[in-house]
Amino acid sequence: METEQTTDIRVKDQMQDILVDISWRGIAHRYFGKSASWLYHKMDGIDGNGKPNGFNDAEKEQLRGALCDLSERIRRAADKL
Template sequence: MDVLNEISKLQDEFISLESDKERDAFKLKMRDVLSRKNKKELEEFHEAIQVKANETIHVSEALINEVNFKKALEDIVPAITWSYIAEHYFGKSRSWFSQRMNGYHVNNKEAEFSKEEKNILADALMDLSDRIRNSAHLLKEHCL
């Protein structure tokens, strides 16, 4: 079994643990696994753990970014006509926009906004907020 595969199986096993007793048993298992490795195998194991840790960090950062993106919009999602934004600011369809907003799979890949598209969306929301504010000021002027 290659080292990355071994690490993945151990990681999956660790994630499935539910009690302190199971985690203690896993620690003993890990000591046993490591004690049976020679110096070269330990170095390979160490390098593989670093690779897996970096992968996990990358996945975690992507999840955090997605949560932050959705959190930033949660207050306005029900109040905005997203089809208008899709058409007028992106020149795209409502379904294209919805795929990215909801992370739907398109062509076997999770659809997401690129950094540039997120900037366009932010600019669109700023433009709309300015337009809404201007409309509110005009209403107040005409209602007085």
């Protein structure tokens, strides 16, 4: 279990460059149907009670897809300028 939590913390670390520029609330709602706090806890590798509970493989893939979709939407908006 500790290895999974360490991996999930690295997920957050890997996103340091974009953490403050993204609406994680919007990502949580649009792509997961969850609250922002749910996503923040997942990125920290914990659940709402502070117990280890990071992203599972399906959720990581879903987050990856969400970020790719968002990047495509940003690119389309930029291209319209």
